[in-house]
Amino acid sequence: MKEIKIGILGLGTVGTGIAKILYDNAPLITSRLGATLTLKKCADIDLQKNRGIQFEDGVLTSDAYEVVNDPEIDIVLEMIGGETIAKDLILKAIDNGKHIVTANKALLASQGNMLFKKATEKGVSIAFEPSVGGCMPIIKTIRESLVGNHIVSISGILNGTCNYILSKLTNEGVSFKDALSEAQAEGFAEADPTLDIEGFDTAHKLAILSSIAYGAEINLNDIYVEGISNINAMDIEFANQCGYRIKLLAITKFTKNAAIDARVHPTMIPFSNPLSNVNGSLNAVTISGDAVGDIMLYGHGAGMMPTASAAISDTIDIARDLLNGIHTRVPMLSFKMDRIKKIPAQPIDEISTYYYIRFSALDQPGVLSKISGILGDHDISIKSVHQTERKSNGAVPIFMLTHQAKEAEIQKALSKIFSLDVITVSPSLIRIEGSN
């Protein structure tokens, strides 16, 4: 029986899950792969912690370089995260001719172009299914199942913490603060939740997806990012009355001008969009291809075993290549490396979509006329308007839905409206997708 040897860097949640699958499902893996996957070394700074796994003698080490320098190890699974030590270890492993599996979306989003170039030079693969969407086979679906399709767009719920919080706000009416505390108590949200809440984690994932969808260099800086911390109960309630849910969506579209429109922001989507029914910490992504139409994948976007399952899938893909004496059978970024190019980004200012706007105005005659006058000056047509008697800090909320309008005009109009004496706080804006 042939044998492929594995090393794991980091026995945190996902690293531990990978070791569990390698030990517990070893006979299953052998019967599918026709070879054994042997866990040769695992590195972690904490070797005392009880992880519920009976590691074989000599597997555990506190020196991560023992893993990347082990001449017998074929595939290194980097599950440390972050952009410092993890990067150094990956570079060393590549330099030693080892293939890489990583869940490190932050590192790939910021330095992926360099890493993929290095891997190509050394003739090794970097696999990254666990970096986006946990157990959902997003990377494989785009790269392999939709290989004959021009990808038109991708829309996804890619952060479990944000979706958990928005679901709590929507379905239980709790406050943002309480929802976040519950997410932290349940282990979804980090102690410092900024990366999740402000949309950056989602943007890291979107940068990777945009790249493999369109054959583009990874470009995190061109993604427009807006988090969910300003969403409030009034927005959710009004959205619900109009048949919408508010989700933090990662959106990427290939525009008519051959640019990439990639953005992360709270988005109102109609109930008829299946993403609107994705609740709690679950993730889902809709991929549109020119042949397939829409495909949706749905599942656990994070967590020990789902993410570990994706890492095992990548590991076995590489193992199959190794057993056949080949490498990088499927191009890492979906297109052959010499076809990957810089693709310009469409700035958020240039998008054209539907908008929800909430104004907070003093209850005086003529307010609506002033607001709608400014909107009209900017070619923004109002689809519906709703004003309630409910006062907050002496002001009344005015809710509006617009027809399709240009972002640049919307921003100019909102800025002018905010400068009116009768407007008490900065207007809230949520973009709408899938309306008409």
Added chain:
Amino acid sequence: MKEIKIGILGLGTVGTGIAKILYDNAPLITSRLGATLTLKKCADIDLQKNRGIQFEDGVLTSDAYEVVNDPEIDIVLEMIGGETIAKDLILKAIDNGKHIVTANKALLASQGNMLFKKATEKGVSIAFEPSVGGCMPIIKTIRESLVGNHIVSISGILNGTCNYILSKLTNEGVSFKDALSEAQAEGFAEADPTLDIEGFDTAHKLAILSSIAYGAEINLNDIYVEGISNINAMDIEFANQCGYRIKLLAITKFTKNAAIDARVHPTMIPFSNPLSNVNGSLNAVTISGDAVGDIMLYGHGAGMMPTASAAISDTIDIARDLLNGIHTRVPMLSFKMDRIKKIPAQPIDEISTYYYIRFSALDQPGVLSKISGILGDHDISIKSVHQTERKSNGAVPIFMLTHQAKEAEIQKALSKIFSLDVITVSPSLIRIEGSN
């Protein structure tokens, strides 16, 4: 630039879609594959039909054997369907050392074991992603993305015609007959819809999925099959009142006794199950793995371009193998061929689930007592009962939901109840999944 040569058997809907993708998306495919896919020959009995494709000279032929005997062709895409000519052509192509891509679920379900054995002997692959679920990458997800998982169960909506009809009945209250006519008018349903309506098409697909999920020989005959032709408006209305939708589900589970519980029948599922929201001709499948939990795939389960996209995905997978000088990198049935075994089926009699039952009874005193007495004798506990005043043919309907019960006992009880003088027609039964 390297070249892989393709032959298509049958230019029906899917075959035409494949040719379209090969011509229209050729540059895209080359930039991903690093080689060209050349359409060398297409066979169809009707060469006069305008398919909107400018075929290159010499590509079209009315002799299918010209395709399978062409020494230059590497991969044959069988898109004829049926179990006679298609089988002969596939066997001849295998014999000539060609790899096969097929959408022919009926053939694989009935004779797949023989075909996969022949292919293994000749060292070629049979790929069949387009045979199940159209564009959804079900086969790839089970075989590759969930390779480290024991598959626990699969539940899916795998027939667009049935789902279209059930959606019409549920959402628009039309009659079964009218819904079927509309499905035929829209091109979903065949002129003879028996294969769809009676569940056989779904069973063909389930036979394939059960095999790759558990490493089992394909065994169509062991699947319990019940179609949707007996579902009526009262069932749908009552289900709705109780928070359920009725869907034709394909279900396969690996039981504690290491048997396969595979069945196709109308199933009541709670609104909270995402499959309940899958409407119209769309398909969806939920796969449960021991590591990933539930993954759902959702998309067009049929149609020209979605199914063609799946065929192209398989073709490129084989092309990548050929370009690397290897074959059958991923075992066709997910497990190495020498691990595929006969796995016993759990007979439907032995399942234990929740039930919905509708009785049609004369409006007389003591009827409910007689019915519930017989159910009690068979250890069937009633969860809720609902009797209406609405009469049909002098009888009133009685609706019941049971707690978990044994199928054999349910069937015995229903048979006894039907023999009562007060029961006018055979009771209707719908199994419930995902209740508790």
